[in-house]
Amino acid sequence: MQSLWRNVFGPGGSSDAEDVLGDVRLFEELGARERDVLLRVLHRREYVAGESVFVQGEPGLGMYVIASGLVSIQNENTGRELVELGDGDVFGEIALLNEVIRTATARAKTDCTLYSLFQPDLHGLLERNPRLGVKILLGLARMVGLRLVEVSEELDAHMRRAEATEAAGAPSEGHAPA
């Protein structure tokens, strides 16, 4: 029955036994079985080099995990690359927690395999398997918190540098990020 169902409704499903989430830091606290359960709510997507995963300005409600390949996060207007991400990296997690407009474009740099987790799927997981859901949320919270620390440090450094230039008498270049 299972096989019939699978044959009718989809190619292969999630049964490829390889542990693609094993290398993802965000999910490092999950057991093998939990990763398997999680994998069943993730959407596996294949992208060709150059294809956009999401575009700046469009609404987003999901996060992506890179299983293989390189993804470039870039500004849609200037085309400037903000960051390049590789295997095991995660992007778009803010949209997972809060439906927001994408603030940058994500584009495949090489052929990529990505796994996406969407807000409603996370809610469903929280409802059906709260233990697992909480672990994922905790991982997300840690990640977001870590990044906040980094941004604060960078902001601090910028401020200090700006103060130093001002003290030296030079006119302020003046775009410390708000």
Place this chain on the structure above:
Amino acid sequence: MSAQARGAALAPAVEPPRPADPRKRARLQRPDRPAQEYRSTIRVAPSVGTALGAMVGLVFLALLFVAGHLTLLAILGAVLAYVLLPIVNRVERRGLSRTAAAAVVFFGLLLLLVGVTAALAPVAMNEATQLRVSWSEGRVFALVDQAERDLAARLPMLEYGMLDLADAARRAVDRPGGQILGYVPDVLSAATDALIVPFVLFFMLRDGPSLRRRLVAAVPNRYFEFAMGVLYKIDATLGGYLRSQTVVALFVGTLTTIGLGIAGVSNYAVLGFLTGILNFVPYVGFAISFVLTIAVSVATTGGFGQFVSIAVVFMVAQGIENFALQPWITGRNVSLHPVTVLLAIFIGDRAFGVMGMVLAVPAAAVLKVVVAETVVTLRRFRF
């Protein structure tokens, strides 16, 4: 600082701050890896999507025409699954596997149905048989005739024979479209076909979430996020609508059954059940079940003696529904224009008879939600 932690859908809208530490910067931009030439962006022409959609629509229509009532039964199973999915989720939360949770809910529902049927069937069958016997003996028309005499005696402006109720009833029953009793054997013969309902129900309960995932797997990358957004909004709106309507129908059906039972109306169980089902059909459903109940009352008692109590039962049930239940579920409801509702009902009746009529309004709601959410989400994307 890990690249992961740096991952950035929220990459700042302003230019990123230049890291103070040069090593950090090297890590960010990875100058050791030359930026690749991008291949031209692969896009699926929108016409392909349209063609696919049209094909799916055609296949669906073909199915409806080839095996209309079977498709309808499958849809019924799917709707039922939709209503019950939250319960399966709740059971699964207790630590059961998905299959076990689906089985628990499925057999629970089955047990409940068998229980209710076992409790009410003897009474209902007995009364239905009585009605049929009195029908075949022509007693029903005599009773209707007597009811008119009764009415004529009470209302001074009415004379016996003016309305000719018995003849009107005979004509109504003989007319091919109006054979309510004709549906009964139909339903019985369709019982084997109806096996498709539990089949669809069980697998939808078990595989519902993954089914949705497999559906979107076919969507091209460019439209993936859009499709997900639309699908989830449809899911939420539709789930709310179908679940709340089911709760309301259950409530109205139960209350009407109890009320009619107290009022002493014969066939109260069947009538209450029908009222609950017909409650899915706004405006018309209430009128049909009310008239039907009055008709049965007249046909069994030979008078309008129960008219007032029946009216009170229906008024109380509808009153509670309109003033207590509907406001409570309003936010999750799908509002359809009365004209849309009536059109849907007529089309459903033409195409599939009584069952089509009952499913017409939910189907119209489904269509409305699908179209509305697609349009709204489409506007937010820049295709």
